[in-house]
Amino acid sequence: MHLFAVFYRVTCRVFLEFSRYTNLLAYFCAPKLYTMATMFDVYPLAPVTITRAQGSYVWDDKGQRYLDMYGGHAVISIGHTHPHWVERIQDQLKQIAFYSNSIRIPIQQEVASILGKLSGHSNYQLFMCNSGAEANENALKLASFHTNRKLVVSFTKAFHGRTSLAVAATDQPAYVAPVNETPFVHFLPFNDVEALENFFQKSGNEVAGVILEGIQGVGGIHEATDVFLQSIRRLCDEHGAVYIADSVQCGYGRTGDFFAHDHAGVAADIYTMAKGMGNGFPVAGIFIAPHIQPRYFMLGTTFGGNPLACAAALAVLEVMDRDQLMQHATAMGLYLKEQLKAIPQIKSIRGRGLMIGFDVPNEFTGMKKRLFEQHKIFTGEAKPEVIRLLPALNISKEEIDMFVAAVKADIASFN
Ligand code: PLP
Numbered sequence: 044m045h046l047f048a049v050f051y052r053v054t055c056r057v058f059l060e061f062s063r064y065t066n067l068l069a070y071f072c073a074p075k076l077y078t079m080a081t082m083f084d085v086y087p088l089a090p091v092t093i094t095r096a097q098g099s100y101v102w103d104d105k106g107q108r109y110l111d112m113y114g115g116h117a118v119i120s121i122g123h124t125h126p127h128w129v130e131r132i133q134d135q136l137k138q139i140a141f142y143s144n145s146i147r148i149p150i151q152q153e154v155a156s157i158l159g160k161l162s163g164h165s166n167y168q169l170f171m172c173n174s175g176a177e178a179n180e181n182a183l184k185l186a187s188f189h190t191n192r193k194l195v196v197s198f199t200k201a202f203h204g205r206t207s208l209a210v211a212a213t214d215q216p217a218y219v220a221p222v223n224e225t226p227f228v229h230f231l232p233f234n235d236v237e238a239l240e241n242f243f244q245k246s247g248n249e250v251a252g253v254i255l256e257g258i259q260g261v262g263g264i265h266e267a268t269d270v271f272l273q274s275i276r277r278l279c280d281e282h283g284a285v286y287i288a289d290s291v292q293c294g295y296g297r298t299g300d301f302f303a304h305d306h307a308g309v310a311a312d313i314y315t316m317a318k319g320m321g322n323g324f325p326v327a328g329i330f331i332a333p334h335i336q337p338r339y340f341m342l343g344t345t346f347g348g349n350p351l352a353c354a355a356a357l358a359v360l361e362v363m364d365r366d367q368l369m370q371h372a373t374a375m376g377l378y379l380k381e382q383l384k385a386i387p388q389i390k391s392i393r394g395r396g397l398m399i400g401f402d403v404p405n406e407f408t409g410m411k412k413r414l415f416e417q418h419k420i421f422t423g424e425a426k427p428e429v430i431r432l433l434p435a436l437n438i439s440k441e442e443i444d445m446f447v448a449a450v451k452a453d454i455a456s457f458n
Pocket of ligand 1: 174175176177179202203204205256260261289290291292293317318
């Protein structure tokens with residue numbers, strides 16, 4: 044018996060060592076078999092690892108500071124790691140992070156109340172979800188439920204997200220998979236009142252909803268004109284269609300109005316929001332006019348409106364209210380535009396508040412990369428060669444001056 048145990052142990056040992064040896068051999072001979080799982084490579088990445096952030100600055104793993112004029116794609120509204128936001132999330136985390144929408148979650152009502160107050164739509168209803176695409180998806184679905192119709196009107200250069208109907212209403216063919224293609228979305232030219240009127244004359248009674256951004260972001264910072272938005276409101280009223288204001292990027296106070304569309308003096312039936320709503324915590328929602336009636340299970344989500352997301356959203360609204368950030372965004376936006384207009388080489392400065400874009404003249408192609416590499420400034424871009432600025436709403440004059448000085452230095456380096 045004893046002999047058998049020794050034999051067994053030795054055999055196991057030999058087997059183990061042999062397999063280790065062969066593993067090592069295999070490791071060196073066929074490394075591909077032993078590589079780690081990797082990320083699905085869909086994002087062209089800037090060569091930087093951010094490890095810390097505060098206000099309008101981020102720091103990389105080598106301690107280098109960058110000015111963030113991009114706000115992590117319009118997401119950072121009250122500044123990175125704002126102390127009130129951190130505190131509210133931490134406090135909530137200690138109480139309860141998550142429970143499903145099958146119970147009362149009073150903090151949701153707190154978000155709705157302050158959202159109504161700050162946006163000037165205190166009679167609207169809030170449905171919470173998790174991302175901009177999901178918000179638009181729900182808005183379009185709700186428009187269809189409400190009207191019992193199928194047609195959606197969208198516009199050239201629109202971007203509404205990556206999910207099925209949101210991406211179908213997005214004017215970027217490369218993002219639309221064959222399964223997302225639908226005959227129900229019609230694209231009309233942006234800001235073309237006549238084309239809109241003609242379409243409504245022909246098919247208005249089949250239109251469930253019209254969706255547009257108040258200022259197109261991905262499309263290159265193009266503002267919807269007041270007369271265009273007023274025409275949408277009028278035609279939707281005349282034909283019983285739903286006006287959906289995609290405020291995912293241009294909303295949440297970024298342009299000085301809570302919702303950029305409201306600049307035109309007419310209200311939308313549904314506002315969609317995400318990005319700035321959580322200052323980096325994933326939270327989104329749709330804000331729905333009182334005449335659109337809910338019914339049970341019409342919309343739903345597991346994570347949407349969870350207590351932790353609501354704490355983040357509440358912190359953002361409280362800081363916006365306390366620090367008057369919409370007024371600040373208006374003032375800083377005017378200042379930034381003035382400074383940019385004083386640079387003769389920069390043309391076609393567009394946008395409002397802290398959603399500003401300009402075309403980079405051909406001779407300065409690659410400005411975004413140089414601002415990043417040489418001046419340590421993050422900016423956004425739109426194709427082709429548009430610099431897109433989406434900083435935190437509490438950016439200071441000094442930080443704007445730093446950015447403008449960098450643009451001037453970049454242009455001067457070509458002389
Ligand atoms: N709508 C607009 C106007 C956007 O800019 C975006 C994102 O950039 C979306 C919708 C989609 O938002 P998300 O990426 O959170 O799904």
